[in-house]
Amino acid sequence: METSRPSCAMFLLLAFFLAIFAQGLQAKINFREKEKQILDQILGPGRYDARIRPSGINGTDDAPTLVRVNLFLRSISKIDDYKMEYSVQLTFREQWLDERLKFNNQGGRLKYLTLTEANRVWMPDLFFSNEKEGHFHNIIMPNVYIRIFPNGNVLYSIRISLTLSCPMNLKLYPLDKQTCSLRMASYGWTTDDLVFLWKEGDPVQVVKNLHLPRFTLEKFLTDYCNSKTNTGEYSCLKVDLLFKREFSYYLIQIYIPCCMLVIVSWVSFWLDQGAVPARVSLGVTTLLTMATQSSGINASLPPVSYTKAIDVWTGVCLTFVFGALLEFALVNYASRSDMHRENMKKSRREMEAAASLDAASDLLDTDSNATFAMKPLMRGGVMDSKMRQCEIHLNPPRKNCCLLWMSKFPTRSKRIDVISRITFPLVFALFNLAYWSTYLFRDEDEEK
Template sequence: MDYDLDAYLQQSWYDPRLSLLRFGINETVMLSGEAITALIWKPDLYFVNAKRATVHDVTAPNELVQITPDGYVLYGVRVRLKLSCHMYFHLFPLDRQKCFVIIRPYAQRNDQTRISWARDKPVSMEFDIQMEEFDLVGFYTGQFVERRQIGTFSTLNVTFLLHRRIEFHLIQSYFTTCLAVFISWVPFYITMVLPQIRVAIGCTTLLTVLSIMSSVRTVAPRVSYVKAIDVWATLCIIFIFAELAETTLVHYMIRMKLRPRIMRRVDFGIANLLHYVRHGYPTDDFLLKLDSQSKLELHRNQKRAEAIDRASRYMFPLCFAFLNLVYWLYYTDQRYENYYISSM
């Protein structure tokens, strides 16, 4: 991932060759203009993780050099950077990210140039900056020495702490899919002699969840590993499939009253056959022809199916609530404790 940064970089160092007291000047001198600032020695700093860097030049190059009488130089330049940030999206959209700015001399080794942060407020930031997906909640600085094949280099870094805004996904992803799962439980309250309606509700909610998650994937980062939102989508789809399986089981138990060994005891007839094919259950005339043993078996199967429906009315919401609790506890804990440290 990339991000843009507009920064005013200030550097200060001591150069005895520029001591103004030797020339009888006892006041600070300010210089500007690329032709003049190019004549002054400056550290050859560069941004390690920058893909592109430019100096603002409207209406003139944004550079300034200030020289004190005792030879201290303050060099300021306004730059615009496009920086790379290695993000991890295992917790998306509940993730928090760290992005870095790494500064290092290009050719001047540690024994030639050592850089460090200013002691007093080395980095200042505009906290009212608004980003589309993240809130900038803080930053911290660090410095270290990096060993490379050509020598050791003094290195500085700034780490920005970013929290993703989850309001959009709470409404568009979590709430809508939750609502679809709730609707998929409506068939538990619909009579078992209307299997077409029960199946239609289950299939509709399944297609709804798939459509919602398809739209979420258009704004989600494309990575090869599983994200938190993928786990949530899978959970919702499993519950809807379980509802369809329950509907199939109940409908099968109702149809058991027409098992071949029962149907052979009576004259099924063309009219009863057409009624059964169309509605999924036999006519009243057919039921009257059954003997008492068959009627008792039919009644027992129907009671079992009704018991499954009644149990499902409680078991599905309880299981969904429990898995919701596990999901949110786990990913909230990961969100606040496991800050992934990006590496170059």
């Protein structure tokens, strides 16, 4: 008898907990059933018409329906310079008041009702005006929901991916900043019936650690862009995304290789004038490499009618390389002229030597009287020449330091090489100073 009493007590306790659990389960079932009844009550046939827009402020039909919008930028996958477009994935949210959807919250237990079918309620006819392509996300289920609150507020949220057009000004490429817009407008309802507003507080959120391959998102601005057409005025919202191009990639891939090619082309100034194959092959190779580099850069950019910053750089570098090749042609021509002049001087000296020998033989054949008569004249000529030499030594002509230094190189071809060794690097350094000071230290107003 004593052992049966504890077992009976345990059985009664277990039965009590099962009864409480069953009661709670029944209450939940009844609560879900109550949700179904509320949905049937507010959205049932003949009770709600999704074709009619909600009333405006204070329930007046004359006032427009106010729809508040906010965005969450999940990712920006790419910014295409050639097609002038960018791709973005975002969570788009709209919120408005529809007093026809009010319901009893069951004493605060029912916070909101959730729907996954957007066609059950009235929806704003918003569209993205600068969209090229777009799609919804349906894995595993459609990424969309509608929440209906007891006071009639409706929250619509959906995840979408868009490819949007972004007209770009590439005059400062690759030292530029680009502003890409995201525009949202009403397609059929005018501002008399529907007005879009940004949600107060923080209308646009951006995911943390947003990474772009060649750009940095500096800031974003929200604004309104209402448009007027022949059919009326339509409400419009826009987000301006300001992107700054990362310059380190272009410095390593474009600017430094171009500088190296220009410097390599100057090696020909230090080669011997007679090394024609080496100097020609070096000049042609650097010229073709620079041309290939320039064409590769332009292949990734759209054909625009204005000159870009990268065009100025590649054009000047190509000019320097081409100038080094022309310098060798000038040196070669000057070398042949020097050789021809040297041959002319040599032949002239030979002719003068032959003439002096003939004159000496003629003097030996003359009589002694004539020779004696000529001696005072010859003595006077010798004295005059010595006097002139003394005057030259006493008053030597002053030479410029540059001319004195250039006199160390007797041939014109050698002088051209020496001048080029100094002139080309100096002019290229001045160009770099002007280029970087122009494009790096520019005003914000000039960029626009």
